[in-house]
Amino acid sequence: MLGMESKSKYIPLKELEIYQSSRQLSAKAWSIYQRLDYHLRKNWGDQMISSIDSVGANIAEGYARYHFLDRIKFYYIARASLSESVEHWIDLGFERKIILEEEHSEIYSISKNLQIKLNKQIKIAYDAKKKI
Known part of the structure; x- marks a missing residue:
């Protein structure tokens, strides 16, 4: 369930x-972050983990918003953080051989699925807004 299909059912x-x-x-x-040495954590890992963790934080904040436009705004921010995280930080880590090929593939698979779900959630929020 995505969370907004039904007004009466809270997920x-x-x-x-x-x-x-x-x-x-x-x-x-x-x-990945846990196995990094101090230098890699400070130069790459801190940025990577912050951007990835912000995806979930923005989903949580958007989900807690009552107004549809507020909710949508945070889902857009989550989607942008997802792009920054994976298409920049994870790719950079893979290029620099910090991330293994298997990890890279798993992260890409999760992120592509998440991006589709976020787009759907944004559409659901827009559609719900139109109904009122």
Whole structure:
């Protein structure tokens, strides 16, 4: 469930598929971050983990917003953070051989699925706004 299909049914944040996917992404990133030495953490890892964790944080904040436009704004920010995280930081880490090919593939798979779900969630929020 995406969370807004039905006005009468509230889905807790932790059961929301886009939030669960963002947490999966964060867990993958954290496992990479934990094995970094101090130098790599400070120069690449801190930025990478912050941008990936902000995806879930913005989904959570958007989901808690009552007004549709506020909600949509945070979903857009989550989608932009997802792009920054994966298309920049994760790719950079892969280029620099910080990230293994298998990790890179798993993260890309999760992120593509999450991007589709975020786009759908944005559309659902727009459609719900039109109904009132």
